[in-house]
Amino acid sequence: MRLNNSVKLVRSGLLLPLAALLLAACSSQPDAPEQTKDDSYDRETAGGRYSMRQDKAPGEMPDMSHVKDAVPRFEPYSRRGNKDYNVWGQDYEVWREVENYRDEGMASWYGAKFHGHDTSNGEVYDMYTMTAAHKNLPLPSFVKVTNTANGRQVIVRVNDRGPFHDGRIIDLSYAAAWKLGMLDKGTAPVKIELIKMSPGKQDSLLANKATGRHIQLLATRSGDKARALAARLSKEYGFPARVEQRSDWYRLQMGPIPATQTDKILTRLVAEGFEQAYFLN
Missing domain, CATH: 2.40.40.10 (RlpA-like domain)
Known part of the structure; x- marks a missing residue:
């Protein structure tokens, strides 16, 4: 009975289009990438x-x-x-x-x-x-x-x-x-x-740099957020804070900070949640 139904479908021209659709659907599915041991590597990244x-x-x-x-x-x-x-x-x-x-x-x-x-x-x-x-x-x-x-x-x-x-x-x-x-x-x-840099080691090229250094705290798509943080952090830390825009991104930066205080300020910023903070110059 199942064979007869199949023959009827072939003769009517319905089975071949159905089979083609099934094959196309299968061929469009990409192979799943390997799962990683580090959760920071996701499928979108791997693909x-x-x-x-x-x-x-x-x-x-x-x-x-x-x-x-x-x-x-x-x-x-x-x-x-x-x-x-x-x-x-x-x-x-x-x-x-x-x-x-x-x-x-x-x-x-x-x-x-x-x-x-x-x-x-x-x-x-x-x-x-x-x-x-x-x-x-x-x-x-x-x-x-x-x-x-x-x-x-x-x-x-x-x-x-x-x-x-x-x-x-x-x-x-x-x-x-x-x-x-x-x-x-x-x-x-x-x-x-x-x-390789060790704790407490000062780069000799920067040891006598009088102009100080800038720290980038974060990059965000929200200009309002960046400007509000700039105003608050400038008041709290006592150093100028600025917001630079590049394309759709706003980068919050602080400085210049004297060489004698750079490590202390960066450590404090990281401890307060700005884990992406790093020196620009």
Whole structure:
């Protein structure tokens, strides 16, 4: 009886369209990415960031010559992004006690697709600052990156994971890639060197800096929130606070802060809930 019904459906032309619809539905379902050991890696991230599609520079290619290198300093490792994890079936170990690290290989960069999204340690990715992603270094870390093809150098703060692509050792922000002269090609041969900072160690390049330093506290889409916080924090801390707008994002910054008070102020800000706070210069 079941065979006869099938024959009737074929003859009537109903079974073939139905089968085609079922096959199309099955083929449109993507394979689920591997679950990770670190909750900060979700399915959306794995399907986007880890898909290895080349990012594109903004249409206007904004000039980044004014952007300063990240300033190495001691920072406690973040609570997020420092667990061993798994991406696309590959296990990755976070180096927790690394003191010396040098490597050479290919660098890539990422920008507009991820601008405004969370990094692996919970900060908001800002493609116009000097940051990077690395598979194994603890977050945050600081590294010097040299483009061995043209000799250009930058210092970046590592706050993200990647690149998950054979032969690539670091993924740079748009600003860092701009300064290294690698935007057009998308990749470049580089040498990277860890800059290890210990508690209480003062960078000799900044020890006598009289102008003080600025701290970025957060980035938000709410201009009202940023301005209200700026007014309150300026009154509480006694330092100027400003709000800079770039595209749809408002960045809250405080400073300049004298070199003798920078560590104390940053520690206080982090303790009060501004865990994304970091030095700009």
